[in-house]
Structure formats: C-alpha cells, structure tokens
Amino acid sequence: MAKAYTPGLLVTTHRRHRCRRILPIAGDVNVSKGDQVVADQVVAETSLPGDVNPVNLANQLSMPASDVMDCMVVKEGDTVEIGDTVAQTKGIFGFMKTTIPSKVAGTVETISPVTGQMIVRGAPLPVQVKAYMSGEVVNVLPGEGCEIEADVAYVQGIFGVGGETAGTIKMACQAHDEELDAKHITDDMAGAIIVGGGRMTAQAVERARAVGAAAIVSGGIDDADLKNMLGYDLGVAITGREQLGITVIVTEGFGDIAMAARTFEMLKGFAGQEASVNGATQIRAGVMRPEIIVPLDAAPPASEGSGRYEEGQLEIGRPVRCIRDPHFGVIAEVSGLPSEPAVLGSGSKARVLEVKLPTGEHAVVPRANVELIEE
Amino acid sequence: MTDTPTLDPDKIKVILATDCGSTTTKAILIQYVDGGYRQTHRGEAPTTVEKPFADVTMGVVNSVTEIGELAGRKLVGDDGRIITPATDTEGCDIYISTSSAGGGLQMMVAGVIAEMTAASAKRAALGAGSIVMDVIAANDGRRPHEQIQRIRDLRPDMILLSGGTDGGTTDKVVQLAELIAPAKPQPRFGSDYEMPIIYAGNNQAQGSVSEVFSEGGFDLQIVDNLRPVLERENLGPARDKIHDIFLEHVMAQAPGYDKLMGWTGAPIMPTPGAVGDILQTVARIQGINVVGVDIGGATTDVFSVFDETFNRTVSANLGMSYSISNVCAEATMPNVLRWVPFDMDERELRNHVKNKMIRPTTIPQTREALMFEQAVAREALRLAYKQHKEFATTLKGVQQQRTVGDTFTQETGGETIVNNMKLDLLVASGGVLSHAPRMHQTAMLLIDAFEPEGITMLAKDSIFMMPHLGVLASVHPKAAEEVFDRDCLIYLGTCVAAAGNVKAGKTAFSWSFNGHSGEIKGGEMDLIDLPLGETATITINPVRGVDLGAGPGKKVEREIKGGTVGVILDGRGRPLALPEERTACQATIQGWIDSCDMYVEEEATAAV
Structure with missing residues (x-):
C-alpha cells in the first residue's frame, strides 16, 4: 500500500481562506458584499437578551399564587427600576399593606398566575462581531453575519489559550529551536504577535503580557507553566475564553520542543506584517485548532512545492511529524508504508510506517503516531 | 422516525455495521457462514466529523474500505456509497450504524427534586445514551438566577423536563418551565433549530407547561410522566422520545449525518444506548447481574x-x-x-x-x-x-416498610x-x-x-x-x-x-x-x-x-x-x-x- 490516510496540521504560504463571522443571535450586519474590511472592524452587532431575574411574589406576599395577580402594581412589559414597587397587598382597611420593591432593574417579562412568579429581564447586553481577518466580504447572511475571504498565509497550531486578536509579527528568536525566554521580549513588542522558536518559558509569557503583546507563539510550553498561567490544571482541551490579556499558541506541543523549521522560516518571512491569531482550541468533535493568519496583498504565483501531495495521504517521501515518544517532535520523511501490522515495543500490534530521521537513521513508528505537515 | 425499508431477515446474509466514535470509526462485517452468523472482518479509521473533512461518511468509507481490502470484497462503490444489496463478491445486504461522534447526544435535564424526579429524568436520559450536561432541580442549591445563567451557558441538543407525580401539585414544575423558557437555551447545532423540550412530568401541568413554551423557539413534546407515582418509574416513553429527537434533529445537524442516515437500513442509535440494550438482554436471558x-x-x-x-x-x-x-x-x-x-x-x-x-x-x-x-x-x-x-x-423518596429488625439500620x-x-x-x-x-x-x-x-x-x-x-x-x-x-x-x-x-x-x-x-x-x-x-x-x-x-x-x-x-x-x-x-x-x-x-x-x- 503506497498511500494511507492520516490527519495533519496545515502550514502554508498561501491559501484562499474564508472565515464566517456570525452573531450568536439575529442582529444587524454592517457590511455589504464586496466591501473590503480590516481585522478590527465591527461587521455585525446585536443585543443579547438581558439577564433574567425570577421573583417569587407568592412567597414574598405570603399568599396563594392565584391571588398574586390582584396585587400587582406593574404589568408585563413595564420597565422597573431598583426600589420601584412591583406588588402591594390591599392591607386591612387600607393599612398594614405589604409592598414588594424590585431588587433589580429591567422589564417585566412574565407574571405567572400558576406559580406567582414574576420574571424581570435586565438591560440588553451589546454584542459586536469584528472582521477578525482583513479581506473582502464575499457573502452576507442577513441578520446573522458575513463571510470574509482573503489570500493568506496560514499556520495551524496544535494548542492555544486566549481568543482572537491581531497585531504585527515580530521575531524574538533567531532559530527554530531557540528557547523563548523573557530576555527575548522587548518593550517595542507592545501589540505585537511575538514569534519564538523552541519552548516558551513562563517568564517569557509573563514579560510579553507585561509589555502588552497581543500574542505569543512558539514551539512548546511546559504543562506546569500553563497551569500557573491559567491558575488551574486544564482537564480537557477546550479553550479560547480565557481572559489572560494575551493569546498563547504552541505549534508543536508540550515540553522542550522546537517549532518546525518550515513554520519558523515562513513566519520569519512575514515579520513586520499584520496578522490575525486565535488561540481557541477545541479537541473534541468539531475540532478547532489555534491559527495564525497573515493576509497577503495578492495571491503569489503557484510554486512548485504546493499541491505535491494529496491532502490527508501518507506517501513515500512526504514529511511527517512524529507526535509520540520515543521520537516525539522529530520531523521525518516517510520511507516505507508496510501494509502488514507490526508488533510494537509495548506488545501491541498496529499498522506502522518507516521513517527516515534527520540523523539518517530509519525507524518504525505506528501510523497513529505521525502527523502530516500539510502544505 | 426515519423510515427504513423492511428487510426479510432470512435474506440477510452479509451485514455491515459501523460505530462512529468520537475518535475512531469502527466497522465490522458479519456473514452467514456454515449455517450461522459470524463476525468475519473488521476495520477502523479516524472519525472525520471535524474540519477539514467535516463529513462523518469519509471515516465510514475509510473503515469500510479497510474491511473490503481484508475480506477481498468490494463494499464501497465508485460513487463513494456502500454497495447494497450483496452479490457473491461485493456489497452487503444491510448497513447499520451507531454514533457517538460529534460529542454524542448531549442533554440537560430538569426535575423538581434532585433526588427524586430529577434523578429519574437523569436515568431516562442516560439510559437513552445521552451525556447529561447538568441537572437543574428546585433544590439543587443554586439560586434561580444562577440556574438561569447555567441554562443559558449550556448548548444542549435537547432538554428533558420532569417533576411532580400525576395529579400532584403543578406549581413547582411550571416554575421550572418558567426558568427554562426565558433563559432561551441555544442548541449546539444550527441557529434555525428549535430547541426540543420533552415534558415528562405531572400530567395535570401539561397545559400550563405548553403555555410557557408556546413562544420563543421551542419544540415541545409531551410524553407520559416518568415518575407517575413515587414508588415507580416509567422511563420508556421519555427514552423513546429522546431517540426520536436524536434522529430527527440532532443527527440531521451533525456534519455528514444526513448522508449517513440515507445509507443505513435501520435508524442510527446512540452508541451507549445500543450497548445498554445488548447488556440488558444478556442479563435477562442468563439471569445474572x-x-x-x-x-x-x-x-x-x-x-x-x-x-x-x-x-x-x-x-x-x-x-x-x-x-x-x-x-x-x-x-x-x-x-x-x-x-x-x-x-x-x-x-x-x-x-x-x-x-x-x-x-x-x-x-x-x-x-x-x-x-x-x-x-x-x-x-x-x-x-x-x-x-x-x-x-x-x-x-429515593419512597416510604419504606420497616420492621423492628430495621430499626437500627437507618435505611430510608x-x-x-x-x-x-x-x-x-x-x-x-x-x-x-x-x-x-x-x-x-x-x-x-x-x-x-x-x-x-x-x-x-x-x-x-x-x-x-x-x-x-x-x-x-x-x-x-x-x-x-x-x-x-x-x-x-x-x-x-x-x-x-x-x-x-x-x-x-x-x-x-x-x-x-x-x-x-x-x-x-x-x-x-x-x-x-x-x-x-x-x-x-x-x-x-x-x-x-x-x-x-x-x-x-x-x-x-x-x-x-x-x-x-x-x-x-x-x-x-x-x-x-x-x-x-x-x-x-x-x-x-x-x-x-x-x-x-x-x-x-x-x-x-x-x-x-
């Protein structure tokens, strides 16, 4: 068998990239088809229904739910402020009335004669969706959002934390395997997307955050540093909503691991250019990986390298990343695709492939333990 | 329910079955050999629900292709579909599948008392093969606004609401409905998807609950109470309704499942639901725990x-x-x-x-x-x-008949x-x-x-x-x-x-x-x-x-x-x-x- 399917991460100097910018609920779309937008431009906005506050009036008035309606001072649709009387008993001969002031401001949504419960909804919460990526609006979804397309260079990372941001790419390391430490971060990196090489240290992230960098990208990170940064041990890889003040992306994995040389060189080639990044990672169904998007002025001419390999196919000569010990992090080349399963050192039987390591040695690894470097 | 053609069991000699898991899609081939059915070959491939593929059928075809190679039998046609019916050398008579891909079936359940109707609702949801994201109950220790916030944050595929025994008081379960409705929970897939709510509570409250969910984009389905009396659970109707909604709404929204549902000769089941069915059958037949x-x-x-x-x-x-x-x-x-x-x-x-x-x-x-x-x-x-x-x-909540011997056991x-x-x-x-x-x-x-x-x-x-x-x-x-x-x-x-x-x-x-x-x-x-x-x-x-x-x-x-x-x-x-x-x-x-x-x-x- 000369080919086999395996997934991989995308790293490419050019692709026509499309991103959907959708509101969580229906609202207004501010752009039209054909518009050119920039990353921080608001393309759609709406208001989320405000917070809901239930008020159990039957309990507070000490009466059956069915009697509550007779005591209501406000009705559905009315606006109430904190302290406004919402219900009042008739009292005895006009005296000894019990009044219920509202503890929240908002609009009375419902009053239930079945439960004696009033629902007050708070002020609407504004929500804005930005373009995120500079490009052209190619499709408008009325009331929902739009789709933006651009010619971009694209790097898919393996894991990230923090959400969408944008900035100028600045190289902090000179080599793809150079550890990214605090000493590499300078004050002029405020608002930048800092690109390192090997593992990023906790001090580097802290310093980047202190100078006001938008994002920090490098080959690896230590789990202990991530835990300290987040303040908790991440149990499942569903991220993107962290409020760290910086977006953090690793391209290869956890531990002492160098960024793939090709990725490093590519990002180096885009130093000084604007890019959009998103650390959101969701490693479950509907997988989402962090990304670095560099909009290009124009599509470059097709190079010899692009399209050499079929997407998702393992082929002889194709570069792969070993993603498990004992060769974790090594970029190797497929040298053989035996069809018969082999017995591993663990005793398990699995389908394997042969790879040529950078040292020139050949090794046999399970197919499950390599990842294609998609171009 | 998905309509599936009825097949004559005697004519089924080659059966292809897949299970689309969150990581891998596993396929098995069952053939009629020497007077009996035997599992003959198996194959597996990574599940392809995620991008860039976003189509579960690719993983299915990959796993089935592997079986085909091993069995020397062509199972996938040039059009990329599974070949049915079987001939001597290719295809299968029926193709069936289970699924837990796309995160499986994810539900929120609610009941009046955490240890009683809410627990029964949870049992019904779990028994149907669902992941229960949260259980909302009047006595779960959270304040109403916290419960509402939690409902808003969740993105379940559907909600099961229960509460009260038949003929009992209605206000508590209606109160729960009044918390869920304004929270406007958003479904996981599809913005135009109406959130299915299954009501399986006090039959006297059906009218009031219907009224609460009459507006706001809900698809309310009413079934028999899952706890009609404290001493008995009646989980079947709620479980069946969960399966129906799983097929009609949830599966149809997941990437590629509309296509997959067109290929199968029987409704796709949630994986854990299918496992539960077979284990219960074994326990019953052999009389064991x-x-x-x-x-x-x-x-x-x-x-x-x-x-x-x-x-x-x-x-x-x-x-x-x-x-x-x-x-x-x-x-x-x-x-x-x-x-x-x-x-x-x-x-x-x-x-x-x-x-x-x-x-x-x-x-x-x-x-x-x-x-x-x-x-x-x-x-x-x-x-x-x-x-x-x-x-x-x-x-829980059932009165126990106690004898003098039970006086010191404290069992309630x-x-x-x-x-x-x-x-x-x-x-x-x-x-x-x-x-x-x-x-x-x-x-x-x-x-x-x-x-x-x-x-x-x-x-x-x-x-x-x-x-x-x-x-x-x-x-x-x-x-x-x-x-x-x-x-x-x-x-x-x-x-x-x-x-x-x-x-x-x-x-x-x-x-x-x-x-x-x-x-x-x-x-x-x-x-x-x-x-x-x-x-x-x-x-x-x-x-x-x-x-x-x-x-x-x-x-x-x-x-x-x-x-x-x-x-x-x-x-x-x-x-x-x-x-x-x-x-x-x-x-x-x-x-x-x-x-x-x-x-x-x-x-x-x-x-x-």
Whole structure:
C-alpha cells in the first residue's frame, strides 16, 4: 500500500481562506458584499437578551399564587427600576399593606398566575462581531453575519489559550529551536504577535503580557507553566475564553520542543506584517485548532512545492511529524508504508510506517503516531 | 422516525455495521457462514466529523474500505456509497450504524427534586445514551438566577423536563418551565433549530407547561410522566422520545449525518444506548447481574444490571485521550503513579499527558508508555465506578416498610444497588481495555479498578462490537444473538477475590479445583490455568472473617468458567490498599504484575 490516510496540521504560504463571522443571535450586519474590511472592524452587532431575574411574589406576599395577580402594581412589559414597587397587598382597611420593591432593574417579562412568579429581564447586553481577518466580504447572511475571504498565509497550531486578536509579527528568536525566554521580549513588542522558536518559558509569557503583546507563539510550553498561567490544571482541551490579556499558541506541543523549521522560516518571512491569531482550541468533535493568519496583498504565483501531495495521504517521501515518544517532535520523511501490522515495543500490534530521521537513521513508528505537515 | 425499508431477515446474509466514535470509526462485517452468523472482518479509521473533512461518511468509507481490502470484497462503490444489496463478491445486504461522534447526544435535564424526579429524568436520559450536561432541580442549591445563567451557558441538543407525580401539585414544575423558557437555551447545532423540550412530568401541568413554551423557539413534546407515582418509574416513553429527537434533529445537524442516515437500513442509535440494550438482554436471558464498562477517549460509560434493574452513568471527563489530563487532575498524579512499578519523571509525564490530550489518537509505542496509560486507565475506571455506585440507587423518596429488625439500620431508600459480591459478569470494552496487548492486562485493570468480590466472571468485548450488536438486535435479533455468543465476548476467566477481614501475610482462603489446590495469603495473588471453554467446580474455604460469597468464614462451592487468562485468585482484600511509601508500593505492584503474568518479553519486530 503506497498511500494511507492520516490527519495533519496545515502550514502554508498561501491559501484562499474564508472565515464566517456570525452573531450568536439575529442582529444587524454592517457590511455589504464586496466591501473590503480590516481585522478590527465591527461587521455585525446585536443585543443579547438581558439577564433574567425570577421573583417569587407568592412567597414574598405570603399568599396563594392565584391571588398574586390582584396585587400587582406593574404589568408585563413595564420597565422597573431598583426600589420601584412591583406588588402591594390591599392591607386591612387600607393599612398594614405589604409592598414588594424590585431588587433589580429591567422589564417585566412574565407574571405567572400558576406559580406567582414574576420574571424581570435586565438591560440588553451589546454584542459586536469584528472582521477578525482583513479581506473582502464575499457573502452576507442577513441578520446573522458575513463571510470574509482573503489570500493568506496560514499556520495551524496544535494548542492555544486566549481568543482572537491581531497585531504585527515580530521575531524574538533567531532559530527554530531557540528557547523563548523573557530576555527575548522587548518593550517595542507592545501589540505585537511575538514569534519564538523552541519552548516558551513562563517568564517569557509573563514579560510579553507585561509589555502588552497581543500574542505569543512558539514551539512548546511546559504543562506546569500553563497551569500557573491559567491558575488551574486544564482537564480537557477546550479553550479560547480565557481572559489572560494575551493569546498563547504552541505549534508543536508540550515540553522542550522546537517549532518546525518550515513554520519558523515562513513566519520569519512575514515579520513586520499584520496578522490575525486565535488561540481557541477545541479537541473534541468539531475540532478547532489555534491559527495564525497573515493576509497577503495578492495571491503569489503557484510554486512548485504546493499541491505535491494529496491532502490527508501518507506517501513515500512526504514529511511527517512524529507526535509520540520515543521520537516525539522529530520531523521525518516517510520511507516505507508496510501494509502488514507490526508488533510494537509495548506488545501491541498496529499498522506502522518507516521513517527516515534527520540523523539518517530509519525507524518504525505506528501510523497513529505521525502527523502530516500539510502544505 | 426515519423510515427504513423492511428487510426479510432470512435474506440477510452479509451485514455491515459501523460505530462512529468520537475518535475512531469502527466497522465490522458479519456473514452467514456454515449455517450461522459470524463476525468475519473488521476495520477502523479516524472519525472525520471535524474540519477539514467535516463529513462523518469519509471515516465510514475509510473503515469500510479497510474491511473490503481484508475480506477481498468490494463494499464501497465508485460513487463513494456502500454497495447494497450483496452479490457473491461485493456489497452487503444491510448497513447499520451507531454514533457517538460529534460529542454524542448531549442533554440537560430538569426535575423538581434532585433526588427524586430529577434523578429519574437523569436515568431516562442516560439510559437513552445521552451525556447529561447538568441537572437543574428546585433544590439543587443554586439560586434561580444562577440556574438561569447555567441554562443559558449550556448548548444542549435537547432538554428533558420532569417533576411532580400525576395529579400532584403543578406549581413547582411550571416554575421550572418558567426558568427554562426565558433563559432561551441555544442548541449546539444550527441557529434555525428549535430547541426540543420533552415534558415528562405531572400530567395535570401539561397545559400550563405548553403555555410557557408556546413562544420563543421551542419544540415541545409531551410524553407520559416518568415518575407517575413515587414508588415507580416509567422511563420508556421519555427514552423513546429522546431517540426520536436524536434522529430527527440532532443527527440531521451533525456534519455528514444526513448522508449517513440515507445509507443505513435501520435508524442510527446512540452508541451507549445500543450497548445498554445488548447488556440488558444478556442479563435477562442468563439471569445474572452484569456490569459493563466502556472507556473511551472522552468519557467512560458504566452500565449495570442488578436484579433486573438497569442503570447507566457517563463520566463525562474521564477518558483516555481527550480527557486524560482531567483523569490525572481528578485522581492526582500520586494515585496514578502508585500503579507504576518504576520511577518516572513527573514533569515529563505531565507533558506527555498533555500531548496525549492534544493529539488524542496516538498510541503507546514503548512498554513504559503502555504501563503508564494503563495506570491512568485504572484511575479513570475507579472514579467512574465510584460515580456509578453513587447514582445507581434504590428510588429515593419512597416510604419504606420497616420492621423492628430495621430499626437500627437507618435505611430510608437511596442506597446503592451495586453489590460487588453479587456481581456475576464484568464486561470490558473501550480501546485501553480491548486493545491491551495481553488479556492478562485487561483482567488486572478490571480487578484493580472495580474490586469485584467473591466469584466474578471477567470478559471483554474484543473489538467493541456490543454497539453494533445492540442496533443489529433491532433488525435481526437472531444474528445479533449468534454473533454475541460466538464472537463478541472473549471470556478472560474468573476472579476469586476475598472480602472482609483479610490480614497481610496470613492465610485468607484455601482453594481446590481440577486436582489443583493451594492457599492464598492476605496481600497475595495467584493465577491458575483454566482454558477457555472449560469449566470446573471450585471449593473455597475462607478463614474466619473472610468472605467469598457465602458469608464470613463460610465454605463456597461453585462452578467457574475458564478463559484466555484463567482463574485469578485475589487475596488482597477489599478495599484495595497499597503501601504509602513509594519503594514499597513499587515492589508490591511488581509482585502482583509478576503473579498474574501481566507483561512478558515478546520479540518486537518494529524498532522502538
């Protein structure tokens, strides 16, 4: 068998990239088809229904739910402020009335004669969706959002934390395997997307955050540093909503691991250019990986390298990343695709492939333990 | 429901079944061979629900193509579809599938009292094969605005609302409806998708509940009360409705499922629902108590049938890949490492765990990596079983008839019905158990995590075939039963374990069968050969205070079955206790590993 399917991460100097910018609920779309937008431009906005506050009036008035309606001072649709009387008993001969002031401001949504419960909804919460990526609006979804397309260079990372941001790419390391430490971060990196090489240290992230960098990208990170940064041990890889003040992306994995040389060189080639990044990672169904998007002025001419390999196919000569010990992090080349399963050192039987390591040695690894470097 | 053509079971000779899991899609081929149905080939491929593929059928076709190559039978046509009906050389007569991809079925349930109607609603949702994201109850300790915020944050596929017995007061359950409606919960898939709400509560409140959900984009479905009286649950109608909505709404929204549903000859079932069906069938036919476990990448499902009462729990973040980091966090690393008989660098290990989490499909290549993953698996299974025991209880809120003898027992309902001493069969499935290089490892993982007591048969679903058979049983029960008997379960052997007052180094029990005999001391284990297919009558004489099923110190004589591993004699006592001191712990573990032949040196043909 000369080919086999395996997934991989995308790293490419050019692709026509499309991103959907959708509101969580229906609202207004501010752009039209054909518009050119920039990353921080608001393309759609709406208001989320405000917070809901239930008020159990039957309990507070000490009466059956069915009697509550007779005591209501406000009705559905009315606006109430904190302290406004919402219900009042008739009292005895006009005296000894019990009044219920509202503890929240908002609009009375419902009053239930079945439960004696009033629902007050708070002020609407504004929500804005930005373009995120500079490009052209190619499709408008009325009331929902739009789709933006651009010619971009694209790097898919393996894991990230923090959400969408944008900035100028600045190289902090000179080599793809150079550890990214605090000493590499300078004050002029405020608002930048800092690109390192090997593992990023906790001090580097802290310093980047202190100078006001938008994002920090490098080959690896230590789990202990991530835990300290987040303040908790991440149990499942569903991220993107962290409020760290910086977006953090690793391209290869956890531990002492160098960024793939090709990725490093590519990002180096885009130093000084604007890019959009998103650390959101969701490693479950509907997988989402962090990304670095560099909009290009124009599509470059097709190079010899692009399209050499079929997407998702393992082929002889194709570069792969070993993603498990004992060769974790090594970029190797497929040298053989035996069809018969082999017995591993663990005793398990699995389908394997042969790879040529950078040292020139050949090794046999399970197919499950390599990842294609998609171009 | 999806309309499916009716097939004549007698004409079904080639059956293709897939299970689309969150990590891999597993396909099996069942053929009519020599007068019976047998599982003949299997294949698997990564599931392709995620981008860039975003089409589950690609993984299905890849796994089926692998089977086709192995079987020498063309199963996928040039148009990329599965070929039906079968001819002598190609295609299948029926294609069926289960699914837990796309995160499976995710539900929120609500009930008035957490321990009563809400617990029953949770049981109904779990029994239907769902993951329960949260349980909202009037007495769950959260304030109403906190409950509403939680409902808003969740993105369930559907909501099951229950509360009240038939004819009882209506206001509490209507109050719950009034919390859910304004929260406007958003479904996971599709902005134009109306949130399905299943109401299975007090029948007197149906009108009021309908009114509450009449506006705001809800699709309200009313079924019979799942707790019509406190003393009885009626979970069937709610479970059936969950299955219907799963097919009509949820599956139709997941990437590629509309296409897949057009290919199958029977409705797609949620994977755990299918497993539950087949286990209940086995327990009923054989009249035994069964516990089944399926440890996956993201979750661990535990199923139990004790005295014909079925329970299922899903431990949402206890799994071996997506959730491996959570297992280590929840169990703590020292608890994981107590199962490893050598030193490991903790910083490196933590990074390995995270790397497995972000690249969930990798497999251990070295012996050390395998032993570490099996240590994590023991902890994941232990925690999942603990949660199961806490959930599988007698009905709460039921008045107990008490006699004078019960005066001091303080039992008021709600005790766990899981009794390890009454457990007859423990079935393992899921990658780390099914794909363990040696079945001895599977057996030891089960014993260490579940701590069965007395005499318990151990088995594994060799290639995770139970889901396929669960759905096959709905269209061809005979084929499902035959394959279950012949090919699905691999009997590992029998565990004979001492409970009670076991003293380290002192005799716990003596045993004899088939001319063999011996003594097991406290803290020791032994493995005695009894091949697959053979049975023997074992005689066990426990010392005073030690129980093997007949009571402390009482002799036991019972028939036991052999298996691929044999008879495991366990004198470690219950609950299992390991030495605190690391070196002593490593020596103890190594002793147990050696006693049970867990790992043996085999020639590895691949470089490591």
